[in-house]
């Protein structure tokens with residue numbers, strides 16, 4: 179017997195990440211090739227955005243995806259999030275000319291407060307929320323704080339693109355296959371302060387750290403390359419990462435829903451105090467997942483260099499949180 183459809187809400191559905199994301203969700207790449215989905219798509223109440231969304235929906239129709247059990251266009255989160263099982267919050271206000279980080283934070287705080295409240299009221303009590311829109315960690319924190327009746331653990335931020343970027347850089351450096359690398363970690367904020375950490379990584383069981391054995395490369399090449407990759411893509415493409423961001427969102431949700439076994443992945447999740455990160459800070463941690471739940475890989479040794487990097491990204495996140503505290 180075929181499975182009951184699940185409801186997947188996507189915000190910013192007519193944007194460039196949306197265009198790279200929706201077709202893959204509808205084809206079963208996120209939740210499995212046997213899981214029908216109903217897409218509940220949210221765009222701003224603007225004629226041009228809603229018209230563009232209709233165009234994307236026409237294309238989704240034209241794919242005749244067997245797993246696409248329904249599709250809705252919305253301009254109000256209270257409708258878009260009704261009974262939703264999964265919510266991918268992609269839509270956000272991008273940084274415009276002359277905008278400071280705090281202006282961006284304030285503009286997005288309004289969006290994510292409203293969306294958190296709507297999720298709180300109308301979503302499934304088991305909803306799995308992934309925030310992609312930047313600043314992703316703080317937006318996820320705001321949504322979580324605005325949804326007090328939902329479990330905190332339901333709210334996550336996307337660090338998976340950083341994780342995947344780190345894997346590719348290590349594969350290139352060591353001349354190995356991406357798929358053979360295990361135990362990569364990216365700590366902290368989705369921003370250039372993130373700490374991509376390959377101290378525990380292995381390739382076919384061999385330690386990557388020993389294969390590279392070059393702390394100067396780690397500090398001066400690897401970390402800046404991964405940390406500033408988003409800016410490098412913008413510089414090259416004239417547009418920010420979209421297909422790779424959508425791919426990371428699929429990876430994040432698929433692993434959360436379907437399980438990783440013993441494989442480590444990075445998720446931005448509200449801290450329970452692990453590694454000295456204050457409770458509720460939306461922080462990138464190594465996790466494994468099973469039965470729809472994630473578990474932090476705890477107790478890893480943190481050396482002096484790593485502690486410094488973790489402190490730096492934590493400080494930035496705390497400043498972002500303080501910047502929006504008056505709005506919550």
Ligand SMILES: NC(=O)C1=CN([C@@H]2O[C@H](COP(=O)(O)OP(=O)(O)OC[C@H]3O[C@@H](n4cnc5c(N)ncnc54)[C@H](O)[C@@H]3O)[C@@H](O)[C@H]2O)C=CC1
Pocket residue numbers: 189190191192193194195196220221222227268269270271272289309310311312313314336337339340368418419420423
């Ligand atoms: N966490 C991560 O790793 C990454 C995050 N991003 C972020 O993802 C976000 C989306 O990127 P793109 O799709 O390239 O941008 P985009 O500008 O192409 O699309 C964003 C869409 O969101 C819509 N939108 C804005 N406010 C909304 C709201 N309140 N409700 C519903 N829809 C709303 C806009 O109308 C637009 O269609 C940006 O904030 C970007 O910085 C991008 C790449 C990686």
Ligand SMILES: O=C([O-])CC(=O)C(=O)O
Pocket residue numbers: 312339407408409411418419
């Ligand atoms: O840098 C940006 O604006 C987009 C982004 O988050 C990324 O590519 O990591």
